[in-house]
Amino acid sequence: MTRRRRSPAVTRRVSSSGRWLLPPVVALLLLAGCGVPADEQPRAVEPPFGPPAAPAASSVPGRVEQAFCLVRAGRLVRVLRQVDAAGGADGHLRRLLAGPDNAERVAGFGTALPGAVHVLGARLVDGRAQVEVEPLGEESGRSDEVLAYGQIVCTLDSRADVAGVSFLLRGRPLEVPRADGSLSSGPLTAADYPAVTGPD
Structure with a gap:
């Protein structure tokens, strides 16, 4: 039995067409095998090993803006601070009692609270902040109670x-x-x- 031999032209044509078809076929197989199936729900991604990167100041979790009324030029002025967590009314009041921070003092802000009102604490009852105070001694020598109570309110x-x-x-x-000199048991608002309230 004799084997038929291909002509050189046919051999060249077959090998040439096979050479051009091979890369696309291989590429398709690789893409099909390496595809990532879509999940129905988001998956948690494990962070890379090593120390975490420091977050930007604006994206620190729990960082919120809180308003405080301070005194400047004999008037109440509202200022905003960035605090770690808002907290309750008592924590907010205690931040006020601590006085202005360094930047606020440099900007000319002060407080009328020391020596004018002695605050024990605050609690929230039915949407009203109740502030417990105790009497001051006669030696306090402060006459700016209006500003002090105004700061708290x-x-x-x-x-x-x-x-x-x-x-x-x-x-x-x-x-x-x-502010008008009259006395009130409240509830009081700004x-x-x-x-005595100046522009922000």
């Missing part, structure tokens, strides 16, 4: 969960001065101190 009234501020002395309602 305006600061706590800036909160979304506070609808008014009242003061207690030994558990009983306390009348405090408003609107009670327009005469």
Whole structure:
């Protein structure tokens, strides 16, 4: 039995066409084998090993803006601070009692609270902030109670969960001065101190 031999032209044509077909076929097979199937739900991605990168200041979790009323040139002025967490009314008040920070002092802000009002704490009751105070001694020598109480009222009234501020002395309602000089047991809001409130 004799074997038929291909002509050189046919051999060249077959090998040439095979050479051109091979790369696309291989590429298709590789793509089909390396495809990533879509998940129905997002998957957690494991972070690379090593120390985490420091986050940007604007993306630090829990960082929020909080309003405080401070004193400048004898008037109440609202300032905003970035704090780690908003917290409750008592924590907000204690930040106010700590006084202005370094940047606020450089900008000319102060506080009328030391020596004018002795605050024990605050709690939220039915949407009203109740601030417990105790009497000051005669030696305090401060006459800016309006600004001091105004700082507390305006600061706590800036909160979304506070609808008014009242003061207690030994558990009983306390009348405090408003901007017009009249006394009120509250509930007080920032609107009670327009005469001593300056522009932000």
